[in-house]
Amino acid sequence: MSSTAEVRGPDEDQGPGPALLAGDAAGEAARRRTFAVISHPDAGKSTLTEALALHARVIQEAGAVHGKAGRRGTVSDWMEMERNRGISITSSVLQFGYRDAVINLLDTPGHADFSEDTYRVLAAVDGAVMLLDAAKGLEPQTLKLFEVCRAGKVPIITVINKWDRPGKEPLELLDEIESTIGLKPTPVNWPVGIAGDFRGLLDRRTGEYVKFTRTSGGATVAPQEVFKPVEAAELEGVAWETAVEESELLEASGADHDQDAYIAEETSPLLFASAVQNFGVKQLLDVLVELAPAPAPRPTVKGDRRELDAPFSAFVFKVQAGMDTAHRDRVAYARVCSGVFERGMVVTHAASGKPFHTKYAQALFGRERSTLETAYPGDVIGLVNANALRVGDSLYVDKAVEFPAIPSFAPEHFSVMRAKDVGRYKQFRRGVEQLDQEGVVQVLRSDLRGDQAPVLAAVGPMQFEVSAYRMEHEFNSPVMMEPLEYTIARITDPDAADTLSRLPGAELMMRSDGTALALFLNKWRMMTISREHPGLRLDPLVGGASAV
Template identity: 25%
Template sequence: MSCAAASHPSRTHAPSIGTNFSALPLAQTATNDPDELSHIRNIGISAHIDSGKTTLTERILFYTGRIHAIHEVRGKDGVGAKMDHMDLEREKGITIQSAATYCTWKDTSINIIDTPGHVDFTIEVERALRVLDGAILVLCSVGGVQSQSITVDRQMRRYDVPRLAFINKLDRAGADPWKVIGQMQDKLRLNCAPVQLPIGLEEDHKGLIDLVKMKAFAFEGPNGETITEVPMSAEQAAWAAEKRSELVEKLADVDEQLGELFLMEEPIDEETLRGAIRRATTSLAFVPIFMGSAYKNKGVQLLLDGVTDYLPAPSDVGNSALDAANEEQPVALPCSRDGPLVALAFKLEEGRFGQLTYMRIYSGTISKGDNVINVVTGKRIKVPRLVRMHSNDMEDIMEAGAGDIVAMFGIECSTGDTFTDGTVRYTMTSMNVPDPVMSLAILPKTREAAGNFSKALSRFQREDPTFKVSTDPDTGQTIISGMGELHLDIYVERMKREYKVDAEVGKPRVNYLEAITKRINFDYLHKKQTGGQGQYGRVIGYMEPTPEDEPERFVFAREIVGNAIPPSFLPACEKGFREAANSGGLTGHPVQGVRVALTDGAAHAVDSSEMAFKLACQYAFREAFMRAAPVILEPVMAVDVRAPSEFQGTIIGDLNRRKGIILNSEGEGDDVVMQAQVPLNEMFGYSTGLRSMTQGKGEFTMEYARHAPVSTERQAELTASYKRERAAS
């Protein structure tokens, strides 16, 4: 199944209610090995930009012994964090590509994927969450739930990923974990409660109280490696008892076993509470909240205990595959090393020794030298090299099994391909891939660089499904499309550094869409007679907008009664309509949200053909489209701005000039935080403008929200410009 598919996996976490896996046929009678798999955790670390994900990962690697010295994300030592291995990442202090590693905490093996926080690299989060069994949602104790926090939470829900929350940066001025917890409940609609309490905040942050053990801990030593139990004051003990009661009450609402004890007013011991938290977390009914300061080395070890105690092992998660040999019927896929091999390629990366293919193994085992089948292409491939990744370092291994995340070298495939051992033809459903919102024209400065230019574009497309390359049919220019300015800037810079290609880049362009606003009937006859066989095809039906919640961009409905159009021609009809919908009549952009129904037609015994009906449908679509009150849709961005309160009026005035709609404005200490929706076309250069109007003290984030109709004046302007370009070409 190609990565472009918007489908997502059916997964359930016992004892949640979801796909009835017991009702699905089993992949193979397999011996499940939960004891072996129960000591594995596959987790991702996700958050809004600058919440401290990479710093947290760096501390996890240090405490688990994977690295022996801590390097900061923006460290002055010139080394940088282990997981940010690209030069660009270290220069900019941001994560661009997700990076995989593995470590051991006590007797648990943990595979970790550190993901970017910037919305432009959201595909890295999508593909990580697609293959993970659990996640850590990192939140800043000052910033709280921000725009990308909401996006990441939505992605976790899409793939049914249980998560722990970690409220980071308790040492910062203005830290307020209770505000963050309130936002998690209000904005994210999470049933959550803290399992820890902070001992002091800001510069007084000394340690944590564990509500499960009812003990207090301090973190001592140069890097907080020594955990010391400290006595609680009477006031702290009373506060902890109160918060533990609230935790038990929250869990009693979603866990039947604890609920019975709660109603009977039985005492809840440590093991009982820990078991209830695990059951509620893995069933997606509860999110336990941990706290600390990764930068100041506080709370990370207790978070690792939480990963072991509360997040599911691979054997706790039910997965389903599609049986390509049986009309893609769903089949339950037990996580067993005795079953048939089923592995999903979820990320590609050009390594030093060729293409690196990251895989999650769902069933069976894979060994170096094995022959595997790419179910999508049907090709048989010999596994030349199998490795475990530690950021950009690798460790050769001979074998990996169900529940593991590993990488293969030297094979050609695409993101989303499924590999099996040939005994079954199963495919895993692929990840959700958002459409690009911005494009720009690009051209190598010298003719000699054309070869490397093509190689770079080909590689970047294989690696990143949100990076698209096309050719403008009118000008012949190469157009690259992506998720935002930073996304495309990074690829232009990578082209220069990795392929020595200097490129001329045009002005960024917004990716518009077109849509219809009313239902229109059509009756079109395509009739052409030349020497020999002619062309004849008549199509009758209607075109209408799809409901707003309809996920499909284009829907084709066969509502023909009888054989007015021979059934063998109907696939050609659908193809004709789909091709026509790729280019609307106003600006040539794709048509969004249209349903075309074919109700009648006519065919000629001699002159009708697939080509005749395909052309008839294309002409019918174009003619009907212009009568259906078409509109142009532009991408609208959700923009969050934070700045000192004194600049509030100036910022609001500027957003209004940019045709933005202010949704909310609230004070947080000396700052004001504003949420707005602004057309993407008006946001070019906003970073420079905001710095200028706030004396460098303002910051903002934005992410795609929706496509919305442009103004009447703007539509007329865009349509006229498109007509001029076509006339000139």
Template identity: 35%
Template sequence: GKTVIEAERRLIDNLESPKLNEEIGDQDAAQLREDVELIHGVYDDFEREEYLAGRTAPVFFGSALNNFGVRELLETFVKISPAPIPRPATTREVQPEESSFSGFIFKIHANLDPRHRDRIAFLRVCSGRFERSKAFLHVRTGKQMRFSTPYSFMAQKKEIIDEAFPGDVVGLYDRGDLKIGDTLTEGEQFTFTGIPVFSPAIFKELINTDPMRDKQLRKGIQQLTEEGVAQLFTQRIGNRLIVGTVGDLQFEVIQHRLSAEYNASCRLKPLSYHKACWITAENAKDLDAFMQYREAQIAWDKDKRPVYLAESGWMLQSIIADNPKISFRFSSEIAAS
């Protein structure tokens, strides 16, 4: 199939080799040589240092549908990719060479198989060695967790693995215990930091069109937003559910998945909010007074943190100027501690 990387390959030394003509014919070989010469004239030579510095990106030519160039892309990626780097945590910087295991959840996918309502949490190993069925500390809850069927993925193919090392990504079956930003260790108490959430650009109210399926709708939108597909804000006035995204396409995906995976129907009503700002204050009374004064624009994110929904850029600047005791932030680090 198109997701399988074939083991058999016919290799040639270079494009001038006569073996190329034997394999694909004189006409196609000539066309290939001409096309590659054109590409060399347009693009600079690849330099790994420039790539690692984030100044250039490699360009690959191939076809996943026809399984052409897939293996070469993966092999090249292994060669040019950066080695695992140190990761900042709440108490110290974690080095990939450390012997003690640590890692964090960076993605969750619900209903990977809709028939079983399962969730896969994707773990990035940051240090030490991850081992199948070994007990690890879930720092946020303080509980020990074991994973008897950890997976590695290649396109649609997955296989159970026994161990993983820094830089590896492991798929863990999850019953709802894990969320993005969670840290797993061999016992040390720290949480990896630096996983930001940015203010959405588009806001819409989620309105249930089938009251008999309200429970399914709420469960579905909660699980989908836990994946990071969008952000969910709840307004206590009227118990409104507000979904925020960076683009309209995400709303279409959410609506389709709610229908297909949770059998829940809804409509999305556009809202004229300009930006979501996470608000804090040194004095809790100052924060409470502000939230009471601007109650109609206050919502709560999925981690129960207050958010001010600004109606316009001008209004936001005015509110910031009039409330110096309130801190307004346009991004928020994922809460996992």
């Protein structure tokens, strides 16, 4: 397999990396760990992503080491706007080898305005890492994303991050997790030293002490030494005794790891770390390899499951343009569900029934790409300039299969987009079409407004800022954005236009897929119109921002 898992080196201490040779799909799938990291903004998600790549020896120096003011761009934050803002606003894929496993890490946007992108990524993973700030515990966005994982039956590993800074007591954090979301934490390790005085970790499985040594700015892997319990007591004194006592308390309360309970989403293996200092990151990688679930047969729309060794199948969970500024191309991200993918194979596009050629298949590592020859269940393949593909589309070889659609969120923010330079209308139209195909914002039109003033509908207002930025920098068409006061959308019938056009506080728009949407100022205006016009169809959109 000519992919990043092969060309990027493994952990130097773990022996040779995986040799990705064509063979048994189920056997290769067993070596895959495909997961996403979820968190509230500023919990350190992109920093952890970078630290994982650093410990797997696929990068030489961490990019996020000095905070937002002076940080270098992380590998996963490839968009210039992400680097300038210091936040992740689009998902990305990092694939690398570690020990005898292949890690597929899907980085997700941290900001709530980009929840839809995160939702789609979570549909493509087998597990998730829930990252919590030691000082803040469970925060609103984390709770919403946890509910998405629970709905999708995605097992969760919890990481308490920023233990090098002052924070809550560790037992308090565990109580908060269990009482708030009903997930019992089962710590794999325990911190030696209070939050803000992170000395190392008590490995609860071996009883040994892993002592960390700081590096300059946390830019490189933090050296660690392993000591026997007696040696640890001499080194750390009271701090070690406290850690041992608390670990024994956890054992007495039944907070030890149980693999079946973890897979059943009843418990969550828990670790402590400081991603910015690269403390505890190797331990997380080891837990992912040893405990996280490998790909399993995926459910189909017919209610059965596509076996791993069935002929090739995959589904598209993301479409992204603008990653390669030199070529202005478009990449469809597809999660392999079964069989062996080989570049150049002809697959069937389930939505159209037409053949699809995969000559331009690539492996992804953030913004970087390389030619991909072979992939297995759990892997993510990038299909370049696959203009026919949309989010949720299924691909297959031989026996037809279709995977469940990925629901769109109900938009809550609306804005009119207009080109600043009418002489660039061709570029404007191409940019709007691309945004529409990616599906992160919905593009709405009406006869009243015309094609030159489409309405963008999004989960969060920052999506409009990103869209305007991309229109100018990717499509060379600067635009003006005019926010609308609508806050709610409902599916209706096209013939409702006559009714809605006469009513203040409402408007009918058409989505590119032919769906008619009624927009309302607020839910009270919608309820009033519904009461006055009982025959008017007003169906909720599938999904919804409030759901996550």
